[in-house]
Amino acid sequence: MIGISTTTFDLDGSRVFQNMRGNPISAETRRVSRTKTLDAGVSIYDGGYVAGDRNIDVEIFPATVADETFCQYIIENYALVNVATTDGVFSCAPVSLGRSGLSLKFKLHIKEKLS
Numbered sequence: 001m002i003g004i005s006t007t008t009f010d011l012d013g014s015r016v017f018q019n020m021r022g023n024p025i026s027a028e029t030r031r032v033s034r035t036k037t038l039d040a041g042v043s044i045y046d047g048g049y050v051a052g053d054r055n056i057d058v059e060i061f062p063a064t065v066a067d068e069t070f071c072q073y074i075i076e077n078y079a080l081v082n083v084a085t086t087d088g089v090f091s092c093a094p095v096s097l098g099r100s101g102l103s104l105k106f107k108l109h110i111k112e113k114l115s
Contacts, residue, residue, distance in 0.1 A: 002058060003084040004074065007091075013078075015070045021059045021103075025087055029053060051113040056083055056092060063104030071097050071106045080111065089114040 002024055006013030031047030060067050074081055075094045083092045092108035099105075 001086075002056075004058075004070075005082050005084075006074070006078055007080055007082055012070070012073060013081075015067070017058060017060050017067065019060060019062065021061050024056050024058045025085060026055045026057065051090065052110050054110045055095075056085070056090065056108040056110060058104075058106040058108070060104040060106070062102040063099070068097075068099065068104055071104065081108070082114065083108060083110075 001016065001018045002020060003016045004014065028049065030049050031053065033045045033047075035043045035045070037043050071094075075097050078094060080091055080093055083090045090113050091111045093111060095107045095109055097104070097106050
């Protein structure tokens with residue numbers, strides 16, 4: 001289950017999706033890079049962990065016309081929305097919306113974890 005709502009009051013700006021496939025949040029990763037050194041070793045740079053490196057990929061199946069209308073409305077009118085999942089509440093930027101048969105795919109980039 002996942003809830004999406006606008007950050008400001010909007011009668012049409014919130015919806016809870018219960019008919020989803022899989023875990024919508026991408027895996028957690030750290031900002032780590034590895035560089036070869038001239039002495040045949042390696043140098044590791046660790047930039048830490050940031051929730052903003054993750055995405056939320058919502059796949060709704062079967063999707064209704066109302067589900068698609070809501071997602072399209074959010075994409076067209078809002079730069080940031082709040083998304084509530086089992087992993088927490090996140091501030092997200094809506095990125096893309098696509099339909100494939102009965103499935104609706106809504107992608108959001110996480111800006112920050114709110115709780």
